[in-house]
Amino acid sequence: MAFDSFADFFAMGGYGFYVWLSYGLTFLALGILIVNSITKKNKILKNVEQRLAREQRIKKAKDMEGTL
Amino acid sequence: MWKWLHPYAKPEKSYQLAGKLLPWFVVATVITFVVGLVWGLLFAPADYQQGDSFRIIYIHVPAAMMAMAAYSTMAIAAFIALVWQIRLAEMNIAAIAPVGAVFTFIALVTGAAWGKPMWGAWWVWDARLTSELILLFVYLGIIALYNAFSDKVLAGRAASILTLVGVINLPIIHYSVVWWNTLHQGATLMKFDKPSMAPEMLWPLIIMIIGFATFLGALSLLRFRNEILARESHRPWVSALVTEKLEGGK
Numbered sequence: 001m002a003f004d005s006f007a008d009f010f011a012m013g014g015y016g017f018y019v020w021l022s023y024g025l026t027f028l029a030l031g032i033l034i035v036n037s038i039t040k041k042n043k044i045l046k047n048v049e050q051r052l053a054r055e056q057r058i059k060k061a062k063d064m065e066g067t068l
Numbered sequence: 069m070w071k072w073l074h075p076y077a078k079p080e081k082s083y084q085l086a087g088k089l090l091p092w093f094v095v096a097t098v099i100t101f102v103v104g105l106v107w108g109l110l111f112a113p114a115d116y117q118q119g120d121s122f123r124i125i126y127i128h129v130p131a132a133m134m135a136m137a138a139y140s141t142m143a144i145a146a147f148i149a150l151v152w153q154i155r156l157a158e159m160n161i162a163a164i165a166p167v168g169a170v171f172t173f174i175a176l177v178t179g180a181a182w183g184k185p186m187w188g189a190w191w192v193w194d195a196r197l198t199s200e201l202i203l204l205f206v207y208l209g210i211i212a213l214y215n216a217f218s219d220k221v222l223a224g225r226a227a228s229i230l231t232l233v234g235v236i237n238l239p240i241i242h243y244s245v246v247w248w249n250t251l252h253q254g255a256t257l258m259k260f261d262k263p264s265m266a267p268e269m270l271w272p273l274i275i276m277i278i279g280f281a282t283f284l285g286a287l288s289l290l291r292f293r294n295e296i297l298a299r300e301s302h303r304p305w306v307s308a309l310v311t312e313k314l315e316g317g318k
Binding site: 001009023025029030034036037044045047049051 | 112113119124127128131167170181184283298307309311
């Protein structure tokens with residue numbers, strides 16, 4: 001282990017600010033990318049779902065027209 | 069001999085294959101990130117010149133390398149898309165570009181946070197940094213161009229052409245530290261010689277490079293599947309997928 005204590009680890013030999021800034025921004029960027037990629041799929045599926053529901057409603061309405 | 073590849077030109081088959089591969093890439097990414105980061109941050113010895121600030125290397129170098137690897141992959145896909153008109157190759161470009169852009173952003177930001185304590189400046193207009201910034205702009209250009217057309221056939225072709233034009237930047241980035249006088253240090257790994265780095269520092273770096281590679285793979289697969297779904301959303305197989313999911317949820 002390169003560090004003696006937790007405080008030592010956070011200090012990073014005096015470079016703590018720069019090291020943790022780098023790691024923080026990296027994981028923030030990666031996190032945003034992951035969330036964006038996952039929510040995008042749900043959005044696409046939702047759109048398809050809505051279109052299918054609309055098509056069904058239209059079909060139903062058309063069938064009703066015939067019976068009247 | 070290569071006929072088994074043919075079905076994968078069908079978007080539905082590719083979607084399923086990507087879904088099968090995805091979990092493996094996710095698992096590999098989690099393992100390599102945990103091992104690489106713990107090793108690099110806790111166990112690797114401090115650098116005799118740069119102290120603990122050198123630990124930024126474990127994200128800076130992998131991000132920069134994989135940003136270029138991602139671009140190379142996109143360039144191959146662009147060539148395939150333009151020559152053989154394979155739509156999946158265009159979707160591949162659209163899927164990878166945002167991941168590559170994020171990696172390039174990470175390389176630039178971590179580089180700045182490393183440059184400040186070592187060089188005394190967040191940013192200098194030197195060949196390596198400037199060519200890397202251009203890579204970010206090229207990535208953003210490709211993403212913007214692809215999204216600018218509602219006709220995705222046109223969008224795919226335009227993005228493919230821009231991707232191929234941008235390839236000129238890759239050798240410039242790689243050799244920038246050789247061709248010009250620059251503050252940025254020369255190659256440590258990618259050269260025809262033994263890596264100039266102590267093994268106890270090098271191993272975590274190699275693990276993190278693999279980790280960023282599998283992360284790139286995982287996110288590319290995820291976004292590739294999204295791209296297929298979006299472009300095929302009017303096809304029966306996507307409708308079947310959605311109704312199946314709805315019925316399964318009830």
